[in-house]
Amino acid sequence: MPKKVLKLRPRQYWRIGEHEAWFADMAAKGLHLSKMGAFAHFIKGEPKKIKYRIDVSTSKKIPQDQIELYEEKGWNYVTSYYLFHVFSSPVEFNAPELYSNLTVQSQTLDELDKKLTTNAIISSATMLIMICTLFAVWFLDGTPTLALVKGLAIYQTALTTFFGYMNFTSLQAAFAIRALRKGLNEGKPINHQVKWKKSFPLNKTISFCFTVVFLLCASIPFIQLGKNDTQTLPESNVDLPIVRLADIENNPAFTRGESYIIDNIDWGNRYTFNWSPLAPIQYETNENGIVPGERWDKWGGEYSPDIHTMVYKLSVPAKAKNLIDDLIKRYGYEENSEDFIEMNHPQLDNLIVYEKETLKEVFASHNNAVMFVRYNGNADIDSLIDNIVEKIYLLSE
Known part of the structure; x- marks a missing residue:
């Protein structure tokens, strides 16, 4: 055989x-x-x-x-x-x-010429949309590092690059067939002995590399979907690098507050795990509670503090400060950057705080760990920072 x-x-x-x-x-x-x-x-x-x-x-x-x-x-x-x-x-x-008549042979390329030209136009229009989408992902809200850390920017960049390569080859094909038709009409026969040993391996290598990179990056959303997990936050302390509301309040009367349950998850007291290549460990949590018998100093009513935490362990520690800046832009309570105070702390690389009445926001980093905490309650800012230092060291080890 x-x-x-x-x-x-x-x-x-x-x-x-x-x-x-x-x-x-x-x-x-x-x-x-x-x-x-x-x-x-x-x-x-x-x-x-x-x-x-x-x-x-x-x-x-x-x-x-x-x-x-x-x-x-x-x-x-x-x-x-x-x-x-x-x-x-x-x-x-x-x-x-x-073909003995090159003009007749040229006419056989008419249909191919039309198809390749149409493909090139559609491909170029698609590429323009992809570029606009990529620009929006990276720069629309001015938080490119956050988009990169969350993984969307990596996928979108890879997808746009791959489509850019496809668009380039589509244009190449359209122009090449158009040039071939023109040559035949001018009496220039096709060269049947063109040197291919350099162009074929190079183009195959480029195509292979683009395809592999695209497939790897295209797998990111599926990996994220598989790794994403949301659970109700246990009332007792768990081995997670997050700031717990009970530790901030430090009051034996503190108890978990009422919340809403969807799919057996308490979304007012939950933690979510996420993953991306640049931040393989990500946590986002919400927690709220009440202290029976205690009331808000200013508004009255039963005292019900809450806390929201975002934690990132970065693959590239040098991006920590950029990520903090983006977190402030995206999640900071005030738009005026002057309201965020940069402070020195012996155990942190970066520390930026915002405080207004009962609302406190802290943005901190140590080595490759970044943490953002928004707390609404009567505890002082120093207590919040001490808890952040303790938890951020767990993550950066």
Whole structure:
């Protein structure tokens, strides 16, 4: 049984002359083309000198009468791919060219020219939309580091880059076929012995690399979906690098407040775990409670403090300060940056606080750990910072 050999097919299917030369060189090595798909299929046999010609038609299936016409000239039908149909003939047969009139051959490219031009226009329009979307993800709200850490920017950038490469090849194809048509009309025949040994491997390598990177980045949302987990926050302390409301209040009368339950999760007292390549550990929590018998100093009513925490363990520690700046822009209570006070702390690399009446916001980092805490209650800011230092060291170890 003949041995089959598969070779990765060059993506530039429209490079007619280079494909013809490639098929001929493979035949000279004993690999004879039998089929073209995602891979080029070759049958291993005796090395032979064979000429190959590619005819272009308006459909993916070439008419039988046309096959018979070419056979009479000494050309045997081999296979088809897209609108391209491959014929072969031993060199010693000295078979005449498929087309004696180059103008007629040029006309066979009309339909392909229209399709490739349409594809290029659609591809360019899609690329423009992708660029606008990417710009929005990165810069619309002025928090590019946060978008990167959450993973969306990585996926969108990879997707846009991949589409950019596809758009480039689409434009290449349209311009190449247009140039080939023009050359044929000017009496310049197709060069059937184009040097392919540099362009084919390079283009295959580039295509392979783009595809691998795209698939890896495209997997990010699915990995995030698999790793994302939301649970009701236990009332007792758990081994999580988060600030607990009970530790801030430090009152034995403190108890969990009322909340709303959806899908058996207490969303007012919950923690969510997330993942991304630049922040493989991410926590977001909400917690609220009440202290029976105690009342708000200013508003009256039963004292009911609450706390919201966001925690990130970064793969790139140098991004910590940028992430803090973005967290302030996105989640800071005040828009005026002057209301956020930068402080020095011997155990923290960065510490920025905001305080107004009972509301306190703290943005802190140590090594590769970043924490944002928004607390609404009567406890002082120093108590909040001490708890943040204790928890942030757990995360950065």
